[in-house]
Amino acid sequence: MDKIKIAILGMGNVASTLVKGIEFYKNSIEGLWHPKIGGFSLYDITISAVYDIDPSKVGTKIGQIIDHRTDFSELNILPGISEDVTPVRVAKNGQIKSVSYNEFVNSLKKTKPEFLVNLISSGMEKSSEKYAKAALEAGCSFFNATSAKTATGQALKEFQSKELMILGDDLMSQFGGTAFHRGMIEFMTNRGIKVQKAYQLDVGGNQDTMNTMAEETREKKRQIKTESIAIEAPYSFRSTAGTTEYAEQLGDSRVSYYWMEAKGFLNSTIEMDLSLKTNDSTNGCNVIVDSIRAAKNALSKKDLTKADVISAYAFKNPPKKMHIRECIKAFEDAFLN
Structure with a gap:
């Protein structure tokens, strides 16, 4: 071959x-x-x-x-x-x-x-x-x-x-910030949980993250990520996702912070607050x-x-x-x- x-x-x-x-x-x-x-x-x-x-x-x-x-x-x-x-x-x-x-x-x-x-x-x-x-x-x-x-x-x-x-x-990425976020929204939706609000904040230390700090680029990538995540739910919900800071000490690593609020039985509140650290490359x-x-x-x-x-x-x-x-x-x- x-x-x-x-x-x-x-x-x-x-x-x-x-x-x-x-x-x-x-x-x-x-x-x-x-x-x-x-x-x-x-x-x-x-x-x-x-x-x-x-x-x-x-x-x-x-x-x-x-x-x-x-x-x-x-x-x-x-x-x-x-x-x-x-x-x-x-x-x-x-x-x-x-x-x-x-x-x-x-x-x-x-x-x-x-x-x-x-x-x-x-x-x-x-x-x-x-x-x-x-x-x-x-x-x-x-x-x-x-x-x-x-x-x-x-x-x-x-x-x-x-x-x-x-x-x-x-x-x-295979298991980066956006893929993980999309997977969580999809899972919650399939389990009958109504997502209300969500955000994802990314901090990275490589050249790509540094370049993303330019306002125009940051806003563009924020829009792409937010729209990519929103597709996983059959209804609209308040969502923001994007790179928020460059931290040189992270090197080629990225830390993503997630917060999601949803409603379940009797309108009970379900809240998720977690972080994920991965290597970009x-x-x-x-x-x-x-x-x-x-x-x-x-x-x-x-x-x-x-x-x-x-x-x-x-x-x-x-x-x-x-x-x-x-x-x-x-x-x-x-x-x-």
Whole structure:
């Protein structure tokens, strides 16, 4: 079976974890949500290129970034596109290293990935949109983990016309804040409990959280999360969800705080108040590798309609929203061997 060739945008924590995972799962399945999807194991994924704009990374080898020896250690990190204000943490490392749109498209045509996986930081909307356009022009499918709105109706048509997929938007981690919150609302609703009010507050310490602190980005992500959670109840209730603070000492961890108030028999009050601590990078990788393998399977069968199922399974803001239990079942029915 042919390898699934991907190119990665953004050599940050998630990309590093993904590279380590591909190496680790040569000889193990421990911790994998789905060891095989659509007939593909995780080791069927290979990396043809990695792009970044951070001057401390561009021009170096992956092996200089990751402290684990992998099959990709000698791969050079290439310059990507920059269409937005440079993130503060990147600017501290000097002048960014980027290329023009046409130069980037030509690079993709040379490295020939089947999927361009967008893992750059939140808030870089214009860059994400350009990357999606470049993927289409170069003839590869696009996976958008950021909150930028790339999987529009028009984009879906354009990618499908070339027998490609665009998957997005805004990655929903395997057991992160949004997935857990949605699961709790769905469970309470199915048990006949009437949810009245709820909130979710997230605190994180990585680059993505820092970028989310920009008011426009924070508000956009808050809206996406809140709408994603609201779908789980057949009625409206007061709900707020979003990233509230950056705390550097948390590193790549995230702490989510939840409070929910509901009513039961005789209008009795049920209140839930809890916290959940997870690692952002490892929490996202199972969903990423599942989606890429599923998309490869669907594309090999020329079944482009499966993009809706994959996006509903993997993202907070997909073109077609589904209940969390429903999208997992639809995904596994379609791709689990």
